[in-house]
Amino acid sequence: MNRHLISAADLSRDDALLVLDTAEEMAQVASRSVKKLPTLRGRTVVNLFYEDSTRTRISFEAAAKRLSADVINFSAKGSSVSKGESLKDTALTLEAMGADGVVIRHGASGAPHRLSSWVRGSVVNAGDGTHEHPTQALLDAFTMRRRLGELAGRRVTIVGDVLHSRVARSNVLLLATLGAEVTLVAPPTLFPVAVGTWPCEISYDLDAVLPKSDAVMMLRVQQERMNAAYFPTVREYSRRYGLDAERFARLPEHAIVMHPGPMNRGVEIAAEVADSVRSTIVEQVANGVSARMAVLYLLLGGSEPAIGKEVSP
Amino acid sequence: MNAAFRDPDPGGAAERTVDPDPRPKAVLEGPDIRRAMTRIAHEILERTKGGADVVLLGVQTRGVTLAARLAAALQEVEGRPFPWGSIDVTMYRDDLRMKPARALGRTEPPPEGVDDRVVVLVDDVLFSGRTVRAALDALGDLGRPRAVQLAVLVDRGHRELPIRADYVGKNLPTSMRETVRVLLAENDGRDEVLLGEEAR
Amino acid sequence: MTAYLITGARVLGGEPADLLLEDGVIAAVGRNLAAEGAERVDAAGLVALPGLVDLHTHLREPGREDAETVETGTRAAALGGYTAVHAMANTDPVADTAGVVEQVWRLGREAGYCDVHPVGAVTEGIRGEQLAELGAMADSAARVRVFSDDGHCVSDAVIMRRALEYVKAFDGVVAQHAQEPRLTEGAQLNEGEMSAALGLRGWPAVAEEAIIARDVLLAEHVGSRLHVCHVSTAGSVEIIRWAKSRGCQVTAEVTPHHLFLDDRRAAGYDPIFKVNPPLRTADDVAALRHALADGTVDCVATDHAPHPVEAKETEWAEAAMGMIGLETALSVVQEAMIETGLLDWAGVADRMSAAPARIGRLAGQGRPLAAGSPANLVLFDPSPRRPVDPAAMASKSRNTPYAGLTLPGRVVATFLRGRPTVLEGKLQ
Numbered sequence: 001m002n003r004h005l006i007s008a009a010d011l012s013r014d015d016a017l018l019v020l021d022t023a024e025e026m027a028q029v030a031s032r033s034v035k036k037l038p039t040l041r042g043r044t045v046v047n048l049f050y051e052d053s054t055r056t057r058i059s060f061e062a063a064a065k066r067l068s069a070d071v072i073n074f075s076a077k078g079s080s081v082s083k084g085e086s087l088k089d090t091a092l093t094l095e096a097m098g099a100d101g102v103v104i105r106h107g108a109s110g111a112p113h114r115l116s117s118w119v120r121g122s123v124v125n126a127g128d129g130t131h132e133h134p135t136q137a138l139l140d141a142f143t144m145r146r147r148l149g150e151l152a153g154r155r156v157t158i159v160g161d162v163l164h165s166r167v168a169r170s171n172v173l174l175l176a177t178l179g180a181e182v183t184l185v186a187p188p189t190l191f192p193v194a195v196g197t198w199p200c201e202i203s204y205d206l207d208a209v210l211p212k213s214d215a216v217m218m219l220r221v222q223q224e225r226m227n228a229a230y231f232p233t234v235r236e237y238s239r240r241y242g243l244d245a246e247r248f249a250r251l252p253e254h255a256i257v258m259h260p261g262p263m264n265r266g267v268e269i270a271a272e273v274a275d276s277v278r279s280t281i282v283e284q285v286a287n288g289v290s291a292r293m294a295v296l297y298l299l300l301g302g303s304e305p306a307i308g309k310e311v312s313p
Numbered sequence: 314m315n316a317a318f319r320d321p322d323p324g325g326a327a328e329r330t331v332d333p334d335p336r337p338k339a340v341l342e343g344p345d346i347r348r349a350m351t352r353i354a355h356e357i358l359e360r361t362k363g364g365a366d367v368v369l370l371g372v373q374t375r376g377v378t379l380a381a382r383l384a385a386a387l388q389e390v391e392g393r394p395f396p397w398g399s400i401d402v403t404m405y406r407d408d409l410r411m412k413p414a415r416a417l418g419r420t421e422p423p424p425e426g427v428d429d430r431v432v433v434l435v436d437d438v439l440f441s442g443r444t445v446r447a448a449l450d451a452l453g454d455l456g457r458p459r460a461v462q463l464a465v466l467v468d469r470g471h472r473e474l475p476i477r478a479d480y481v482g483k484n485l486p487t488s489m490r491e492t493v494r495v496l497l498a499e500n501d502g503r504d505e506v507l508l509g510e511e512a513r
Numbered sequence: 514m515t516a517y518l519i520t521g522a523r524v525l526g527g528e529p530a531d532l533l534l535e536d537g538v539i540a541a542v543g544r545n546l547a548a549e550g551a552e553r554v555d556a557a558g559l560v561a562l563p564g565l566v567d568l569h570t571h572l573r574e575p576g577r578e579d580a581e582t583v584e585t586g587t588r589a590a591a592l593g594g595y596t597a598v599h600a601m602a603n604t605d606p607v608a609d610t611a612g613v614v615e616q617v618w619r620l621g622r623e624a625g626y627c628d629v630h631p632v633g634a635v636t637e638g639i640r641g642e643q644l645a646e647l648g649a650m651a652d653s654a655a656r657v658r659v660f661s662d663d664g665h666c667v668s669d670a671v672i673m674r675r676a677l678e679y680v681k682a683f684d685g686v687v688a689q690h691a692q693e694p695r696l697t698e699g700a701q702l703n704e705g706e707m708s709a710a711l712g713l714r715g716w717p718a719v720a721e722e723a724i725i726a727r728d729v730l731l732a733e734h735v736g737s738r739l740h741v742c743h744v745s746t747a748g749s750v751e752i753i754r755w756a757k758s759r760g761c762q763v764t765a766e767v768t769p770h771h772l773f774l775d776d777r778r779a780a781g782y783d784p785i786f787k788v789n790p791p792l793r794t795a796d797d798v799a800a801l802r803h804a805l806a807d808g809t810v811d812c813v814a815t816d817h818a819p820h821p822v823e824a825k826e827t828e829w830a831e832a833a834m835g836m837i838g839l840e841t842a843l844s845v846v847q848e849a850m851i852e853t854g855l856l857d858w859a860g861v862a863d864r865m866s867a868a869p870a871r872i873g874r875l876a877g878q879g880r881p882l883a884a885g886s887p888a889n890l891v892l893f894d895p896s897p898r899r900p901v902d903p904a905a906m907a908s909k910s911r912n913t914p915y916a917g918l919t920l921p922g923r924v925v926a927t928f929l930r931g932r933p934t935v936l937e938g939k940l941q
Contacts, residue, residue: 086823086826086827087827087828088826088827106828107830108828108829108830108831109701109711109712109713109782109829109830110711110712110713110782110828110829110830111782111828113781113782114782114783114827114828114829128712129712129713129830130712130713130714131711131712131713132712166712169710169712192704192708192709192715193704193705193709193715193717194704194705194706194708194709194710195709197706197709197710198709311781
């Protein structure tokens with residue numbers, strides 16, 4: 001059985017630190033005259049994207065190419081059953097092509113989990129439904145560590161649509177593993193009912209939490225939530241849960257502002273906050289490539305993966 | 314046959330997790346190692362005509378320690394600091410697929426860079442030559458040195474590639490069955506080179 | 514017609530006795546019976562129960578004969594010890610006219626493995642808008658008494674009220690699939706810790722409980738019979754207990770899987786565990802077992818829901834809901850209720866035969882194993898434990914959630930009006 005990265009919970013503390021340390025080395029490569037490593041020469045990485053996400057796809061593509069892997073982009077928009085080939089048949093196709101790693105983005109929670117029981121290669125979850133997005137959490141942790149130092153004991157506030165956010169889920173799990181103290185902030189409608197069982201604090205009051213935060217991560221408000229009665233109006237959401245200049249001023253001096261992108265400027269984050277020197281939003285993009293290089297190297301760079309978890313079919 | 318012993322693998326952990334031979338023999342001791350490094354420093358200065366453009370790059374892990382010592386020895390003679398740094402060859406190795414994915418060491422060339430410099434690669438043991446081959450590839454991705462030279466504390470023979478050292482602390486004829494372990498105070502608490510018999 | 518002398522069977526798990534089956538009825542029950550020319554069936558160590566009655570079976574015919582047919586479904590039923598099943602109405606076309614229910618009824622008679630009683634749809638096309646011709650179905654050859662839009666909830670309170678009132682004319686019962694539709698749009702898994710962790714859209718218990726609460730009040734108000742399909746939450750049990758204490762004519766069923774499996778099974782996203790209503794928490798499972806034991810929940814119904822392989826070999830959200838259950842029901846009930854001491858075999862006979870027959874108004878089913886009763890019975894060996902093998906099942910589909918699990922018991926023989934449909938564990 002092979003090992004995969006499907007949930008941030010698949011990483012032990014040692015695994016997570018190994019990824020972050022490896023990402024640090026990978027980041028150096030970007031500043032060299034030759035931004036490429038021969039490490040994954042002859043390996044094939046398939047980017048299997050069932051959802052449009054240019055940002056994530058090119059990040060994984062750049063990561064794989066910098067490691068000299070052969071990259072095959074396979075975009076299959078729409079649901080697999082209603083619009084053609086089933087996920088299983090696609091998996092068998094990838095298997096026949098000899099994919100060593102499959103990076104999958106899918107609208108259905110659990111699709112990477114299913115895929116892992118049908119392919120021999122390592123599966124990397126690049127976002128599944130409203131479940132998880134572990135490499136986003138890794139790049140966020142990497143960004144925080146570069147700015148703030150070690151994460152143990154650091155206070156991280158994540159604000160927004162926790163209920164539907166795979167970024168929030170993965171961050172809560174990874175940051176808890178790394179010993180950070182996470183507080184989730186959202187209107188009550190945007191928390192899962194069982195959020196109390198998660199390894200974090202929750203709050204409905206952003207202003208109360210901000211002065212105690214070392215990092216604030218703003219989540220994107222999805223268009224479809226705006227019309228589904230999760231909150232009365234976008235304006236009210238923005239007023240109560242948006243990070244505007246006034247709230248920004250209440251953050252401690254050293255605190256950083258993060259966003260996984262793409263942003264709704266003026267909704268969850270004000271433009272001047274997004275563009276401030278304490279915003280890591282652009283850095284997060286660059287760090288995404290380093291973190292994903294680290295994941296691909298540690299999964300595919302040896303006779304067997306150094307991180308991740310086996311999945312029983 | 315234990316691959317970790319066939320190849321000194323300075324970056325890998327495997328070498329140090331295997332129990333050493335029950336009766337290893339010390340072939341070099343602290344003062345021998347010190348003298349060897351001093352001699353190599355003098356040879357570098359002689360061969361590079363004062364070492365004006367010399368940059369030392371230690372191969373992870375013990376090569377880095379030796380590079381730092383060499384830089385200090387050079388400074389003692391010349392009275393000026395010598396740039397030195399580290400290079401990790403893990404991602405350039407030709408045996409990556411033979412072991413689980415490994416943790417990486419630091420690659421940190423000195424701020425002066427390596428372009429147009431005379432780079433002296435420093436490693437503890439020269440054996441098959443595969444680590445040096447990987448280091449040459451890694452170095453090529455860092456920049457374009459004017460020349461590359463190789464300094465090693467021990468050359469134990471059995472080359473598998475057309476590679477030779479420019480500076481050798483000690484030539485140590487060995488059989489394939491023997492193991493060579495370099496211990497350095499900074500890494501291991503004491504200075505010693507041990508020759509042992511591979512456990513069967 | 515061949516007579517059968519069953520010897521040494523533990524009737525309802527009691528002391529060994531012999532049963533003589535002649536001319537479709539139980540001719541005698543007693544010790545050391547003798548009968549010239551009767552075929553002897555050695556039932557030493559076997560438990561004799563009245564033939565099981567399922568109030569909730571999806572036979573898929575007409576329309577989805579790739580998943581199940583009346584013939585394959587009733588073969589599975591006979592192997593599970595059933596002598597009567599109620600075929601749910603959500604076929605294609607929907608069983609919402611006398612024509613369709615008679616077709617299903619006739620297919621059941623032709624197959625001959627067990628009685629097939631079609632359930633009629635409550636509303637045309639199970640769309641929840643317009644009452645189907647309930648009276649015509651009741652008067653048809655199929656004599657429909659149970660009406661259900663199963664798969665869909667009759668969510669409109671006025672339509673539900675009218676249906677409850679209307680079926681009183683022929684002593685019918687409305688079997689409600691209690692699922693508030695707005696609260697369950699896109700729902701995937703019981704809303705709780707598991708759905709939150711797995712990122713699957715939550716299916717709140719309240720969506721079931723709110724409808725049951727409304728419907729028991731409606732049934733009380735109009736003085737009609739209500740049956741609640743596949744009760745799955747502890748809260749539903751409380752509401753039904755309260756309604757019964759007020760004298761409402763409400764009955765309820767629980768599926769074997771809700772008595773045995775909880776939502777932690779979804780951890781691997783294997784849609785074999787995707788079902789409607791969803792698997793709930795371990796606390797719900799415990800509450801359902803106790804409710805079945807104390808009679809708050811009247812009976813076990815399988816909600817046998819066959820699906821072809823491709824409907825389950827997919828992403829969770831894309832997968833069809835449902836699991837097959839006819840061939841494993843008695844074993845699961847033994848594990849969940851007998852082995853835990855919550856019910857004895859007489860209790861199982863009531864919950865799996867007498868009670869569902871009473872709710873479905875089936876005169877010839879669920880009768881006591883006594884002289885004069887129709888000879889519908891099952892001989893069950895509770896001693897062996899064996900792994901569940903989907904490949905060995907008679908159902909056309911393989912979507913059993915128990916594959917690979919070890920369950921107790923084995924149906925040795927099933928008799929339908931004196932004729933064996935199963936002998937020595939094999940279909941006749």
